[in-house]
Amino acid sequence: MLSTRWEPWTELDRLSREMDRLFHRGGNGQSSLAGAGSVPALNVWEDDANLYAEAELPGFAFDDLNIYVLGNQLTIQGERRPPQHEGGSWHRQERGYGKFSRMIELPTEINADGVSAELNHGILHITLPKTEAVKPRRIEVKST
Amino acid sequence: MSTTMTTTSPSETHSTNDPRFDSGTQKPMSPTFQPRFDIWEGDDEWILYGDLPGVVCDDLVVTFENRQLSVHGKVGRCFDGENALCSEYRVGDFQRSFTVGEAINSEAISAELRDGVLTLHLPKSDRAKPRRIEVSAT
16 A cells, blocks of 8 residues: 555654754764763662662673672672664664663672572563671560 | 664663552552663664663563564562662562564574573565675666
């Protein structure tokens, strides 16, 4: 079929994409992974025994990541490389590439020897056990 | 030439929260996000790369119908912010569609999901491929 429908929203989207391209993605070759805020974004939460940190790192293998714990500082470093193609052309590159390094300060002392990390389906999950000294202790109340 | 593959969605390409989910419901429902995509065009095919962290194969639906390519990934886990010390991103499903303006051999579309990255191969149909014209010397 050769019929062409007039799709006003598509036209608007096209326009807004063009504006986007002009003003934001000026094609200066800067990696957006390094440019936008703190990368990777982290969610950190805790329970009585552990701190947990989670980050979305799609396309990373464990070899691409370095995780360090020093005192109560957690450092995550990594690099993602763009797919290589000979010839052809890129119509859209929204995913970020390049190196990142992020250090956060944890609010409690942790036992660095017990830190473990998993990488599943692009989600990095780090478990950081608290030191015995900072774990909440339940005080038994004895009835006399 | 203009791009022949276009999104149907607004220009903000990630972390677009659907406002419908935030109002009216008592329970906070997980938002839906637009995954980021790279699109590459070669002579024989289009390749799309999409970041879908946390999506497993069984929870990913890719459909191609009437020139509309849709990707929908469900994310099982959630982060409700309980006991949070630092909350910098939200977790939710992924949804995005593209209008494909070029002839695609839809039978031969293939997709793979690895480490949270979706790779979609859209082979061009023969009539859309560039053709080299042989020039014969007389």
